[in-house]
Amino acid sequence: MNETRRDRDTEGRARNARPRDGLGRPLPYGTPGVERQPEGVVRTPHETLREAQRLLEAGMPFHAHEVFEDAWKSGPSSERELWRGLAQMAVGLTHAARGNTAGGARLLRRGAGALSPYGEALPHGIGIGELIDWAQELAGRVESGPTVDAAAEAPRLLG
DSSP states (O other): OOOOOOOBOTTSOBOOOSOBOTTOOBOOTTSOOBOOOOTTOOOOHHHHHHHHHHHHHTTOHHHHHHHHHHHHHHSOGGGHHHHHHHHHHHHHHHHHHHTOHHHHHHHHHHHHHHHGGGTTOOGGGBOHHHHHHHHHHHHHHHHTSOOOOTTTTOOOOBO
């Protein structure tokens, strides 16, 4: 039997110590990777949006998703769907850039659906309507098969 030793913390949970590329794909151990986002960082909504926008524009939507996930987990319950929807859109862009067209389109649409209850409101200055339009349009293009460039397709978060 070939057992693979996995990185675990003291409670047995995976630590994800393996290096990753800019789209979050695992690389072989010892390969230089992109520095991961620290987990569990509590940021203001403005800090979250600024950091996520920087990562999206750098072609790192997987890392942007981690920033949104922190906001979703640490923010008020009334905003969880907002941050979760943004995280899903970032993961959708990640999958689309990795060539997973079906998963990318599905997550882009799921994220747009999570944002739709916010309507034309601009919570924290986020352009909800524009983001929903962006996600729906990109999902349609992704379904036709082309892999997308994550940096070139980065959405503008603030309206």
